[in-house]
Amino acid sequence: MEIAWKSWLPWAGGRFMDNLIIAGKAYSSRLLVGTGKYRDFTETRTAIEASGAEIITVAIRRTNLGQNPDEPNLLDVLPPSQYTLLPNTAGCYTVDDAVRTLRLARELLDGHSLVKLEVLGDPKTLYPNMIETLKAAEILIKEGFQVMVYTSDDPIAARQLEEIGCVAVMPLASLIGSGMGILNPWNLQIIIDNATVPVIVDAGVGTASDAAIAMEMGCDGVLMNTAIATAQNPVLMASAMKKAVEAGREAYLAGRMAKKLYSASPSSPVSGTIASGKDKAS
Numbered sequence: 508m509e510i511a512w513k514s515w516l517p518w519a520g521g522r523f524m525d526n527l528i529i530a531g532k533a534y535s536s537r538l539l540v541g542t543g544k545y546r547d548f549t550e551t552r553t554a555i556e557a558s559g560a561e562i563i564t565v566a567i568r569r570t571n572l573g574q575n576p577d578e579p580n581l582l583d584v585l586p587p588s589q590y591t592l593l594p595n596t597a598g599c600y601t602v603d604d605a606v607r608t609l610r611l612a613r614e615l616l617d618g619h620s621l622v623k624l625e626v627l628g629d630p631k632t633l634y635p636n637m638i639e640t641l642k643a644a645e646i647l648i649k650e651g652f653q654v655m656v657y658t659s660d661d662p663i664a665a666r667q668l669e670e671i672g673c674v675a676v677m678p679l680a681s682l683i684g685s686g687m688g689i690l691n692p693w694n695l696q697i698i699i700d701n702a703t704v705p706v707i708v709d710a711g712v713g714t715a716s717d718a719a720i721a722m723e724m725g726c727d728g729v730l731m732n733t734a735i736a737t738a739q740n741p742v743l744m745a746s747a748m749k750k751a752v753e754a755g756r757e758a759y760l761a762g763r764m765a766k767k768l769y770s771a772s773p774s775s776p777v778s779g780t781i782a783s784g785k786d787k788a789s
Contacts, residue, residue, distance in 0.1 A: 541732025677775025686713025
């Protein structure tokens, strides 16, 4: 007998097909990962392979992509032919710095237009400066960049970023590098419910359960770096995060049961069962 759910879930070749679409391109993985904080490029490559990620972020100010010919080049380890590189503006605190950094990235990557914008407001917390972020996003979009943008969990700011043309909004779950998980699920849910572009949790994920919760809420993806790179076993954590994102997404699509204080309905039917001896008629 054919199982009913196979009639509506997109399966192909025995595999569940549920692509993430960003700027018109489809990705099979909903986990995006960073390339910083690993011990060396070998660990970077191995962990990213274990994560299954197809989009990898690169901090242009901190990573050699060929601008320093005498240093190891990340592109030799993670070639653009295998991964979608996502240049980011980590370490930028002004509009000018962020825009200049991404213009450089476009030159280094032969016209690459998909970028991650972050304009920070405070070096201690790395919280985003939303006024500067909005200004930088407007400039970059006018110059033809496809902007994925790191934002606070303010639903109004997220809506404004979408309205000016950002291809994905990336609200923090908690502070960058904190590993505190999702601290404000209510604001995050408002952003998810109202966005028409992908919503990708960026920052604050500490372990696999955090990633799964984000996906169960309806996020389109999760971006992380520190949670994997600073784990005691980064490669194993990368594998765990891959599974968590996949499980959370499938649970979201499946639709969880309603929460109840208690249930008077047993999970197994009782009608029509054989009565116990003391309940039988004499």
